[in-house]
Every structure is written in C-alpha cells, then in structure tokens.
Amino acid sequence: MEKEPITPEGYRRLREEIKKIKSLDRPAVIVAIAEARAHGDLKENAEYHAAKEKQGLLEAKLRDLEHLLATAEIIDYRNNACEKVTFGSTVLIENLDTGEEKKYQIVGKFELNLKENKIPISSPLAKSLIGKQKGEEISLNAPKGVQTFSIVSIDYI
Numbered sequence: 001m002e003k004e005p006i007t008p009e010g011y012r013r014l015r016e017e018i019k020k021i022k023s024l025d026r027p028a029v030i031v032a033i034a035e036a037r038a039h040g041d042l043k044e045n046a047e048y049h050a051a052k053e054k055q056g057l058l059e060a061k062l063r064d065l066e067h068l069l070a071t072a073e074i075i076d077y078r079n080n081a082c083e084k085v086t087f088g089s090t091v092l093i094e095n096l097d098t099g100e101e102k103k104y105q106i107v108g109k110f111e112l113n114l115k116e117n118k119i120p121i122s123s124p125l126a127k128s129l130i131g132k133q134k135g136e137e138i139s140l141n142a143p144k145g146v147q148t149f150s151i152v153s154i155d156y157i
Contacts, residue, residue, distance in 0.1 A: 003073035005087050005121060010111040011074050014065060021062050029055045068110050078156050085129045085154055087121055092152040093129070096137070101152060106130070 006014070029051060036048035077088020085091050090105045102117065106129065109120040119126050128138045132151055139148050 002071065004068065004071050004108055004110070005075045006068075006072045006108040006110060007088055008074055008076055010108055011069075011072055014069055014072065014110055018062065018065050018069065021058060021065070025058055026055075026062075029058055072108070072110075083133050083154070085132050085151065087130075088156065089129075090155040090157050091129055092155075093138075093149040094152050096148045096150055104129075 032051040033048065033055065036045055036051050039045055039047065042048050075087050077086065085106070087106055087108075090103060092101060092103045094101045104117045104119050104125065106121050106126045107118045109122060111118055112120045121127075121130070125140060128140055129151070132138060134151050134154055137148055137150050139146055
C-alpha cells in the first residue's frame, strides 16, 4: 500500500472530518430514513429514497476518508526546513512573462484547496518546484503555453 504524504494540520482535519461524519452526519441520515419510513409505502416515497441515497454517498465518502487516513504518512515539514522546495514548503513564485507573484503551499492530495493556494505534491507545478532553490527558474506547460517562473522565496510556516 503506497503512503500518501500529509501535513500534521491536514491529518488533524482528516480525523475531524471522519469524526464529524460518524458522530453527526451518519446519525442525522439514520433519523431521516426512519422518519421517511414512517410515511408509509417505500416504493413511492421520495424522502426515503433521497435519504437512502444520501446515506450511500456519506458511507462512500467515509470509506474514502478512512482509506486516506490508513495510507497517510504525516510529514512535519517544519522539521525539514532547508534551502530547497520540499513537501510542506510555501513558495512565492513570479511569472517572468507577466511579473505576477503567487504563493503556494505544497501539500498532500487530501489538503488541496485552491482558494488557500494549497496545491498537491502530485500537481505539475509542485513537481517542477520540488528540489529547486530560491532564484531558480522553472518552465511549465500551461494551457496558455509554456510559462516561466522564478522562485522568489521558500518558507516553512
């Protein structure tokens, strides 16, 4: 079984999500199924079928999250601080064509959050950044064509 890297924060959020599903979401769906069952004929009971479908989706999500938890390898990136981009690094890059700067943190796939600029280690951008140092340039094939970036800074926040 291949291990998936995850930050300590991501591991905590994963465990909290599993706990929430088991302690809040699952019991709520069971109650909804029981209430829908009380309405009578199950063949034409839309509430019952909707609740059962929700239960199935919830159980599938729970299985996926538990699999992630079982295969997670916690990497405390703060202990790995160095001069190079590694898992957990927060990297400020500059697009050399436009001058635009963007900051990204390289995280595990469960932690992907584009609103917070967290990109998975398996993404093309993260793969091209890993092992590079401040001042180095990378080229990346993007939908707009090849783009060149320079690494402005590397942090381990």
